[in-house]
């Protein structure tokens with residue numbers, strides 16, 4: 001069953017070929033700076049596992065040697081984190097409200113970078 005997602009303004013839409021309800025929370029410094037929170041992500045896989053519409057509104061920022069971050073150039077919504085070598089995509093979990101009721105945080109990463117003022121109940 002495919003799952004539809006979009007950014008805040010709707011210019012960019014994503015259709016993942018399958019549901020992905022296992023959520024990772026990334027507490028790294030880059031994700032926190034970009035989102036003002038942990039980055040809640042779902043892993044889709046390679047480029048064959050989803051399709052974009054509104055590609056012309058996707059801005060890409062090479063945030064490190066190994067990864068690229070994508071966001072909507074119109075509304076600023078964070079869309080994905082892409083591992084350059086494998087072209088595997090991790091999407092902003094909140095793009096996909098229809099699968100939100102089934103979300104479960106299965107892993108927290110970069111916990112060593114997490115500041116003390118918040119913590120997740122998982």
Ligand SMILES: [Zn+2]
Pocket residue numbers: 007008009010011012072073074075076077
């Ligand atoms: Zn947008």
Ligand SMILES: [Zn+2]
Pocket residue numbers: 026027028029030031032039110
């Ligand atoms: Zn991160």
